[in-house]
Amino acid sequence: MSRKQLDTSLLGLAALIAFGLPLVVTSPTYLQILILLFFYAYLTTSWNLVGGFAGVLPLGHSVFVGIGAYTSTILTLQYGVSPWIGMLVGGLLAALVGVIIGLPTFRLRGAYFCLCTIAFAEGIRVMVENIDSLGPLKINGPRGLLIPLKEPSFWHYQFMSKLPYYYIILTLLILVLALTWFISRSKIGYYLAAGGEEPEAATALGVNVANCKLLAMALSCFFTALAGTFYAQLMLYFYPKGLMGLDLSFEIAFIALIGGRGTIAGPVIGALVLRPLNEFTRIYLSDMLPGLHLVIFGLILILVMLYKPQGLTAPLAAAYDKLARKITRAPNAKGAAA
């Protein structure tokens, strides 16, 4: 078996498992945990487009989740537009907002960009919490928006069981992973990597670093907003503090850094590690002692950064590479898992 065949068949196996998992996992509770796992993997993969490849550290991505959720929900509630269309509108709006933030901030050093994204996200959240209605649009302040139950149908983005949600988020995840793979292999990907590490050198070589970063930001914000609509339709209720708070923004960054920022598989691996950890420690430990599960979470975060500052993907990819070489006996094959 050649290395390429091995990679493809393993990838196919992973896809098969992902698509077949609901046949085994029938409990709605566990299915919900899986859906949220993919939701976070998707969010982090979207974040990774700018946070990983463009070499900046955005810590306010929850605002784009918020833009997605509010746009589609307001359009549905007040104008009867299908959430699917609202999802695209929200995505485009988020991309526009992302470009507007990126224009002045990408020329600043990392710390300034980081603080700027936090301030922007928090500022928008505080504003949403203060506004009951904006012209004809009902925003409902801190109480958030409730989506009434409708007849379950694809067009209404509401379903009887959790299963369709599972496949929607899985499809979205595969889509954005494919896009990441495509970008990492394209000219833009190389430009971004160069601009992230050595902006001055890349600019001197004629790379338009700023434009590449803006493109990455727009794509990242667009896909992040799609997740907002998904979340709104899954939960049928959301409020600013829960949806647009800093907690979500930080969790996305944690998943990315623990998994491996700037790698394709990193966000998925990070979500596979952190989400179950988060869910189960919360379920089993938070009754014992409030705060204990977050202490453990923080400690794991510190330990991974101490021992694997590049995240978990790099050592995993190396181990896979070693194993694959044994199987295929092709010593110079390059790892595709990373």
Place this chain on the structure above:
Amino acid sequence: MTAVIQATLNGIMMGSMYGLTALGLTLIFGVMKVINFAHGSLLMVGMFSAYWLIKLTGIHPYLALLIVPPVLYVFGYYLQDVVIKPVFKAERQTREPATVIIVTTGVWYVLDNLSLMLFGAEYRTVRTAISNKSMALGPYILSIPKFSGFVIAVLATIGLALFMRKTKIGMALRATALDREAANLMGIDQYKVYNIAFGLGTAIAGIAGCVLIPFYYVYPSVGVVFDIRAFIIVVLGGLGSIPGALLGGLVIGLIESVFSQFMASTWTEAIIYAIFLIILFVKPSGFFGNKQDW
């Protein structure tokens, strides 16, 4: 008009507290080029230390100033030495390593939730000798603990600025802040300087804790309130600038206090963010920032 002047006075005094918090943050950033997301938690540690010291021994809150900041200096020194330094060493090549930011966030989670586990979520206040004292200044009222807090914040800022200019350690800190490779070549141990900077920043959080306790309540996530404001203040004043931190704090305190005379106080928060973003877009170096930092 009286109300506005009174609000101005209150704003200046509360702003000096924000400035004191931002002072430690800006020192750590200036030297290490890393945003310390655990800074609010360090303030929380300072506040709880002062709280328990005063509660258990009943000493005057300003005597705690002699005890809490040195203890927090040691705490910060070893926190940086044990937890943060190894990550720095692993990412030597990066100018602003994101992993270090994430590690400070981990420290934040651990400290906040440890104190939640130990002390519970309730808001605590301690009655001190000066807690409810105030003095009249014409038609205006000055709360004694807040006013002395203001004085201490100004003194701490001047003290830190002098320390940075006049002492050898201060000069080593400034040299590392300017160019860590060059400082290394001059025989300055970069990581020891980081330990000292982090220790000093934590000690300042300890000063802020002692000063806040007589009139403010403490709870495990109290740091978050000050954290976000401190981030805004350090950019407003110029990341790494010592006088900028105090001035930025005063500005934020003033805006908060004066604007809340005219609108709902929740809106003032949105206005602070808006002003912050405008400053970032128009003059990212803030009042006294270093051009090479942005």
